[in-house]
Every structure is written in structure tokens, then in C-alpha cells.
Amino acid sequence: MRLVWQLVAVAAVSFVGGQGVTVAQDKSPWLTLVVGVLTAVVAVPVYGWVVRRTEHRPVTEVARAGAGAAIARGAVIGVLLCGAVLANLAFLGHYRVDGLGSPAGAVGLFGFMAAAAVTEELLYRGVLFRIIEERTGTWLALTLTGALFGLSHLLNPHADLWGAVAIAVEAGGMLGAAYIATRSLWVPIGLHFGWNFAVGGIFSTEVSGNGTPQGLLDAATSGPKLISGGDFGPEGSLYTVVFGVLITIAFLWLARRRGHLVPRRRRTDRAAAAVTLAR
Template sequence: MKTHASVAGKIALSFVMVMVVMIIVSFIFAAIGVARGMNLAELEASIGESLLVQYLQMILFIASSYAMYAFFERKKGWAIGLRQRRGAAYALHGAVAGIILISASAVLVWAFGGVSWQWAEWDQEMLVPMLKGVLLFVGVAVSEEIYSRGYVQGLLRHHYGSTTAIVVSSVLFALLHSLNPGMFSSPLPVINLIMAGVIMAVAREVTGGLWWPIGLHLTWNYFQGYIYGFNVSGTTRDYSLLHTVDQGPAWLSGGGFGLEGSALSIVLLILGTIAVYMMYRNKNKKIDADSVSSLLK
């Protein structure tokens, strides 16, 4: 029981540290907004859309992960996973996998009539926000992977083994998105995010580091939003190469949550998880492949 309480307490503390700072920053933003005469709706929009707030949250999740690791875990023999041999190659593999999976999901939703597409008229104004989108999703991928797969999964794996670490870290990863618009509009967004967590958690196990999941996380988000024009976990983008028109039932198109609200994405994520395990299971001899295998049976 002491171990359970200790692990749960460390995970809770790592999250609370981030939230306390974010609440303080939000109050500061709100005070500035009130001084400028903003109403409640304008304040919420200003804080929610602020890139400064978004980047601060990413930095805080990274800082929290490394602070907790440095204080409690550094001498216990497990690593967060950024120092990985052939990390660049694994990141590229993950990025290609992310493009394939999100493209297959988008095309299948389109083929079954869930959405229609129109090409956007390209102009110079699109270039800057699309480049900013790359930076944004790089930050999202790195911060969420360091926290969810690096610290949380690493901590759980050290105490309970790979299978428990994959399952629990994936559920917690989904819950991190609880405040996203439409997250609980149906069970599908929750299941999708859990399965997204699973494929990245399995990849972290069988490749031995974080770079494969970081690559997948980046391209999955970027292509979903800025190329195919879907909402990304309920959040909207200002520009995309394709304009998406939702014309099918939400279980097919994903509705306002984006492709991560579609049943088809769940199927592809399950198939992708099996493919990742089969491709990499023998390439890192230090991984407890039997534990991962038990999850996939």
C-alpha cells in the first residue's frame, strides 16, 4: 500500500505543480483583462487562445517531469527516455507512421461520406500561421511525451512493469485532455485518446525511448489540423490546406472533436499498435517484450 500511495502521490504532485502555476498565471491574465474592460467571454477566449499561456504550460510539464525525476527517481536506475541511441531515426520513423495513420483515418472518413473537402486558396498569409503550427505541435509533442511517456510511464514501469505502465499512463494521458471542447460528447474521443496513448506507450517500450512517440505525436496532430482541416482534440485551427465540411454522423466524422472522435480512428490505432509492436519488438533486447505482448493478446 505504501508503494501505491507513493506512486499515486508523485503523479498527483507532478500534475498539481503545473496546475498551481497555471492558475496563478490565469489570474494575472484575468486581472489584466478586467483592467482593459474585457467581459467574461472575452477573458476566457483571450486566455484559451494565448500562445504564451500554451507554451508556458508545455514548459511547466517538462519542468515538472524533470524536477520530480531529479528529486525522487534519478538514482533508481530508470531513465525518462530522451537520451536514446538513433533517436533521430526513431523520430523520423514515428513521424512517417503518424502521417500514414492520420492520412488513412482522414481518407477513410472521407470515403465513407463522413466529410467532404475543398482545397484552400493559397495565399502568403497562410505561411506564417502554418509554420507557427509546426512549432506549436513540436512543443505539444515533446512536453506531453516527456510527461506522459517519459515520467509517468517510466515511474509506473519501474514499480509495476510494462503492461500496467502502458494501460495506466494511457488512461491518464486521455484524462489530461478533459477540458478540451467535446471531450465527453460521446465515449469515442475518450477511447481514441486512450488508444493514442497506448500506441505511443507501446512504442516507448519497444523502441526504448521517447523519440518514436514524439515523431508520431507531432505529425498526427499537425496533419490532422493544418493539412486535412479537422479539429485537433476539439481545438480549431485558423488555416489548413483542405477545408473540411462535416456531413456524416459524429461517430464517423468525429464531429467537433476531430478525427479523434471517429470510430474509424480507433480501429486504425489498434492496427497501428499491433504493427509497431511487431516491427520493433526484437530490436531492443533490454525491453520486457513479454509484458507488452500480454497487453496485445
């Protein structure tokens, strides 16, 4: 039942905050910023509270110590990743900047992306991956939650099977690996936010097929769908998949070096755990 309670608690914050952001987007970018950041700020203590109540342990994955630096590191990786992808598209003539776009739009997108990054990481890495990993081990949990993360994006506009596969590999794998390497949610939150905000808020391209407002730059992408990502955005680009896989490998290498990989529990281990709980 802890899985259910944790999912319900975080999903409730995500739903209410998402509705608030949607309403705010029609009124003011500054209101969107406030509502989005507030959603992100509220979601973390709600997650901490429900995990403490259902698991009776310190919630170290969202510990305050070092949180700011970890988020910043993740955000830098996300922005650099986006910059590398779009630099390659620009070199091929598939990304063009025509000047300054909408700073106000970038402000609103900051709040929108903050809410999305925090709530999605709490749901997928904080709840689903962490609990599934206890039962199945790191590798199967990473595969299952990555696939689920990709499939969830099929609900987005302009989504197709390739976009879902790309998201599962480049984002589901990379963000899960970031959590495994650090055993903290702050780096994947920062990485998720840095990528999303850079894609939409800075470079003004589509984000997972969503029709987001124009960001800081007045820019446009073009070219073959497998290279540019088409209407789905750079997340559907082969460049993003390749770079995302490379970062995933780096995080998993670090996780192995730190001894953070969890082996699959044998049936006898699960039986012993069940007996212990029964006592």
C-alpha cells in the same frame, strides 16, 4: 518523491509554455511558432535535469544520438496514419477539400503542436508510464496511463465519454507502445506531433475537440459521429481507433521481440528492493 518532482518540473514548463502560446496565438502565427518550439526545446533538458537529480542515472530515453531520425520516423507514421483515416472518410464522402486554406495558420499550429507533443509525452510516457511500469509491469502501466491520457481529454471542448475512450485506446496505447518498443521518447514525440499537426495544420480538421485555426487546406468533415468523429475531430472516428490499435499491436510485437516488456514485480521482489534502498 521523484514522481512528484518530475511531474512538477515538466508540468511547470508545460503551463508556462501553454500560457505563452495562448497569448501568441492572438498576436501572430510566427510568434506562436517561436513560443511553441521554444517550449518544446526547453522541456526536454528540464526533464533530463530533474530525472538525473532524482534518479542519479543517464537519461537515455532522451539521448541526443539518433534523436532527429527517431522524431522523423514517428512523425512520418503520424502523418500517414492521419492520411489513411481521412482518405477513408473522403472515399465515403465525409471529408471534402475546397482549396487552399491558411499557410500562416499552419505555421502557428506547427509551434502549438510541437509544444503539446513534447510536454505531453514527457509527462505521460516519460514520467508516469516509466515509473508506474517499474512497479506494476508493462501491461498494467500501459492500461492505466492510456486510460488517464484519455480521461484528461474530457476537459476539452466537444469532449464526451466516447472521445475519451477513443483517445485512450488509439493514442494512449499507441504512444505508450511506441515508447516500449524503442525505450526512447523521441518516436512517440514524433508520432504525437505528426498526427496532431497533420490533423490540424495540414488537413484542417478538429484536434481533440479544440477549435484550432484553419490549417493548410480549406476542408470540412461531415457524416455520422462514429465515422467522422464529429465535432471532436478524427480522433473520435472508428477508423482512427482501428488503425491505432493495429499500430499499437505492431509496436508491442516489436517490443516483445526486443525483450522490452517488463513483467509485474512480485511482492518479494519489491521487498528486496526496499531493503536494498534502506541499506
